[in-house]
Amino acid sequence: MNESLRSTVITGIGELVTNTPAGGQPGSFAAMSDAALVIEGDRVAWTGPGASAPEADDALDVGGRAVLPGFVDSHAHLVFAGERSAEFAARMAGQSYAAGGIRATVAATRAASDEELRAGLRRLASEMLRQGTTTFECKSGYGLTVRDEARSLAIAAELTPEVTYLGAHVVPAEFAADPAGYVALACGEMLEACAPYARWVDVFCERGAFGADAARAILAAGKARGLLPRVHANQLGPGPGVSVAVEAGAASADHCTFLTDADIDALASSGTVATLLPGAEFGTRQPYPDARRLLDAGVTVALATDCNPGSSYTSSMPFCVALAVRDMRMTAAEAVWSATAGGARALRRDDVGCLVPGARADLVILDAPSHAYLAYRPGVPLVRAVWKSGRMVAGEQLTSA
Numbered sequence: 001m002n003e004s005l006r007s008t009v010i011t012g013i014g015e016l017v018t019n020t021p022a023g024g025q026p027g028s029f030a031a032m033s034d035a036a037l038v039i040e041g042d043r044v045a046w047t048g049p050g051a052s053a054p055e056a057d058d059a060l061d062v063g064g065r066a067v068l069p070g071f072v073d074s075h076a077h078l079v080f081a082g083e084r085s086a087e088f089a090a091r092m093a094g095q096s097y098a099a100g101g102i103r104a105t106v107a108a109t110r111a112a113s114d115e116e117l118r119a120g121l122r123r124l125a126s127e128m129l130r131q132g133t134t135t136f137e138c139k140s141g142y143g144l145t146v147r148d149e150a151r152s153l154a155i156a157a158e159l160t161p162e163v164t165y166l167g168a169h170v171v172p173a174e175f176a177a178d179p180a181g182y183v184a185l186a187c188g189e190m191l192e193a194c195a196p197y198a199r200w201v202d203v204f205c206e207r208g209a210f211g212a213d214a215a216r217a218i219l220a221a222g223k224a225r226g227l228l229p230r231v232h233a234n235q236l237g238p239g240p241g242v243s244v245a246v247e248a249g250a251a252s253a254d255h256c257t258f259l260t261d262a263d264i265d266a267l268a269s270s271g272t273v274a275t276l277l278p279g280a281e282f283g284t285r286q287p288y289p290d291a292r293r294l295l296d297a298g299v300t301v302a303l304a305t306d307c308n309p310g311s312s313y314t315s316s317m318p319f320c321v322a323l324a325v326r327d328m329r330m331t332a333a334e335a336v337w338s339a340t341a342g343g344a345r346a347l348r349r350d351d352v353g354c355l356v357p358g359a360r361a362d363l364v365i366l367d368a369p370s371h372a373y374l375a376y377r378p379g380v381p382l383v384r385a386v387w388k389s390g391r392m393v394a395g396e397q398l399t400s401a
């Protein structure tokens, strides 16, 4: 134990989800019952049986509740203005979803002030935190001009290190007659202005957005500028997105709703995570991705919200876990792993998504005895308290011993 850091021992943990099997490699769900956990500073210092918990400066008994790693939401679009509830209602009444609805949000985002965009992002980030998300990724993609993409990313970077340049979200209306000109801008001046704020480069590789060649060019330009690739792939139909992602060494191919056997093989034999976004299928009434087929083939699967005002306006990882269990036939353990450790893999992070000595002390205390309640009691606010970097940051205080 490090004497100079304030320590807290959390006892009475009915189920502690560590995502690290005792003596085994991280990579699959793992949990222990009747456990305790010690935090020192901003890190986990110890986990083990409650009966052998060491002393600490402070003590908290959670009364048999489950403790999970904080959720890692690896796919979200949070810098925007306006809303599209009318479009959602029309879709629920039978109209189909096309990529073009993004343009309505682009117009509202361009017209908004920095303060308005910042306030919207802060509202969503705080909503996420209250629901247990302690790490989130945030993309641009609703500015689509050099100025509006760069300011979107600068605002996102105020709240998260996981910032993604998505200038290649759709071709904006003013470039409708010259899509190649827009790709050149996204690979050139726009990328130059955005790269200082971003860790990742992303492209919406889909019919109605960007084809394989444009997607390759955008990812290559981003990589040359030091950004790491991730791809929106195979959401609306079969296409080249997954193969472009794997070929580029992307950390993640996101959506993966329409996959061929070759896509599955490519993912299984690569380091590219398949990030499934069931909120988008819920919000567009499309078929859900076939999670079982991916898991059975050995693909690493992450779950994320895709929080955005068009296709998936949820910020709730517990909701996505419930959808994954009910509608995608993932087990509750698989879904919780994918929403925590899987998201961490999709962001190439090893300090979050698990509760092991050395990991960030980012955790969720549930008003429930086990992780399975997230799917068993859908829609119920089970997140009682959220700790980030060793401090309680949201929720209700439990009685300290």
Ligand SMILES: [Zn+2]
Residues within 6 Å of the ligand: 075, 077, 232, 306
């Ligand atoms: Zn998305």
